[in-house]
Amino acid sequence: MIRILALFLLFFPSIISAESTDIMRSSGKINVVYGVILIIFVGIVFYLIQLDKKIIKLEKKVNNV
Amino acid sequence: MNLSYWWWKILGVLLFTYVLTRGLLTPLKPGIEDVSPNRAQAGKSLSLNIIGYNTNYTKGKNTVYIKNIDSFYITSQAVQVIDDQRLNAQFSIPLFLPTKQSLSQFSIIVSSNFDGTSIIPSKLILHQDSINQEQAQLLWLSSKPNFTIINKYHFPYRNILYETIRNTFFHVSLWFAMFALLAASVFNSIQFLRKNDLNYDFKANAQVRTGILFGILGLLTGSLWAKYTWGSWWTNDIKLNMAALSMLIYMSYLIIRAGIEDLDKRARISASYNVFALVAIIPLIFILPRLMDSLHPGNGGNPAFGSEDMDNALRLVFYPAVISFILLGFWIADLVFRIQVLENKTEDPNNY
Numbered sequence: 227m228i229r230i231l232a233l234f235l236l237f238f239p240s241i242i243s244a245e246s247t248d249i250m251r252s253s254g255k256i257n258v259v260y261g262v263i264l265i266i267f268v269g270i271v272f273y274l275i276q277l278d279k280k281i282i283k284l285e286k287k288v289n290n291v
Numbered sequence: 292m293n294l295s296y297w298w299w300k301i302l303g304v305l306l307f308t309y310v311l312t313r314g315l316l317t318p319l320k321p322g323i324e325d326v327s328p329n330r331a332q333a334g335k336s337l338s339l340n341i342i343g344y345n346t347n348y349t350k351g352k353n354t355v356y357i358k359n360i361d362s363f364y365i366t367s368q369a370v371q372v373i374d375d376q377r378l379n380a381q382f383s384i385p386l387f388l389p390t391k392q393s394l395s396q397f398s399i400i401v402s403s404n405f406d407g408t409s410i411i412p413s414k415l416i417l418h419q420d421s422i423n424q425e426q427a428q429l430l431w432l433s434s435k436p437n438f439t440i441i442n443k444y445h446f447p448y449r450n451i452l453y454e455t456i457r458n459t460f461f462h463v464s465l466w467f468a469m470f471a472l473l474a475a476s477v478f479n480s481i482q483f484l485r486k487n488d489l490n491y492d493f494k495a496n497a498q499v500r501t502g503i504l505f506g507i508l509g510l511l512t513g514s515l516w517a518k519y520t521w522g523s524w525w526t527n528d529i530k531l532n533m534a535a536l537s538m539l540i541y542m543s544y545l546i547i548r549a550g551i552e553d554l555d556k557r558a559r560i561s562a563s564y565n566v567f568a569l570v571a572i573i574p575l576i577f578i579l580p581r582l583m584d585s586l587h588p589g590n591g592g593n594p595a596f597g598s599e600d601m602d603n604a605l606r607l608v609f610y611p612a613v614i615s616f617i618l619l620g621f622w623i624a625d626l627v628f629r630i631q632v633l634e635n636k637t638e639d640p641n642n643y
Contacts, residue, residue, distance in 0.1 A: 250518075250519055251519065253454075254319070254344065254453035254454040255452075255453045255454050255455045255519050255520075256453075256454040256455075258454070258455045258458065258515060258516060258519045259315070259454055259455055259457045259458055259461075261515050262458050262461050262462060262512040262515055262516060263311075263461060265508060265511050265512050265515065266461060266465070266508050266512060269504065269507070269508040269511070270504075270508075270623070273501075273504050273623065274623075277623075277626055277627065277630060280630050280634070281630060284630065284633050284634060284637060287637045288637060291637075
């Protein structure tokens with residue numbers, strides 16, 4: 227899951243530019259703003275998933291003691 | 292619910308909601324997107340096609356002006372409205388231009404009693420065969436015409452930027468939040484060196500990690516923004532390279548930490564490294580770009596947050612955006628910190 231997200235984040239710019247340069251430039255480039263918000267959202271979710279995994283590890287440890 | 296524990300997190304979420312709604316729903320000020328033709332000859336008549344952005348030309352009474360840098364004007368003789376975004380203005384350009392050169396740049400101004408006044412700077416080039424400034428000053432208006440000013444809540448319109456001016460709230464706030472986190476982590480590192488309490492080390496580490504997350508997101512969002520305004524994913528702009536460099540400096544902070552087993556040693560070394568890292572990135576991000584030419588506002592001599600780049604409408608969203616990103620950043624850092632404290636406790640059985 228994390229790998230997919232990381233790959234998405236890495237290649238997101240090239241994915242959108244490959245097929246939708248015109249979409250990004252149309253209607254006053256508003257889609258650039260949505261792209262920026264999406265990058266921030268995906269990045270933070272990616273970070274939260276990592277935190278969640280750490281907590282799962284901790285829970286397992288605590289429950290085993 | 293314990294309010295003293297939750298209030299700043301709630302405040303961060305509320306501010307972020309405000310930024311998203313206000314930042315995305317506020318329209319741009321009506322502006323001029325393009326003008327054609329952009330070359331003309333003095334002494335002849337000129338039929339100018341104007342394309343507007345967010346404009347309502349059919350709803351107002353429009354007047355078009357040509358203006359030069361010394362504030363000499365000529366007014367349109369007739370304006371024909373084609374639709375809300377398109378105007379055609381007729382000019383008869385005087386035989387002499389108010390300048391000493393044979394070629395000179397002029398701005399186009401559209402004044403409408405519905406949309407207010409919009410300008411596209413240095414878009415029209417006029418050419419004159421013979422030069423006569425005294426005559427020209429009689430032919431051109433030297434007093435400022437009465438422009439209609441309409442005070443609606445708008446974000447400023449900028450060519451090339453268009454709607455992406457809203458990225459100021461997200462991209463720039465990320466960097467502000469990163470700096471707040473890194474500054475707080477240095478404070479905690481110094482506290483650790485003074486008091487030798489491992490909790491300060493955990494706190495500093497959590498804040499650096501979140502700061503790096505914000506920095507990487509800042510680079511990615513900036514890259515996307517650059518592609519559609521400057522035309523390239525990565526330019527040789529000094530601020531970009533220095534920001535990437537400072538990210539690498541902090542990456543090596545993580546690597547140094549990962550390489551040391553002993554907790555006390557790790558804390559001591561990474562705390563002193565952290566202090567120097569912040570000292571190193573202040574010239575990299577704040578000082579060097581201001582000395583060199585940079586595409587970023589506020590560098591290479593152009594003012595950031597001056598009246599050119601920031602107006603009060605933007606500020607009303609930008610400052611809450613900075614505060615909300617800082618609060619959310621500290622929230623995430625707080626979670627990382629608490630996980631590290633728990634990890635430390637579970638690793639050492641004596642702590643139970």
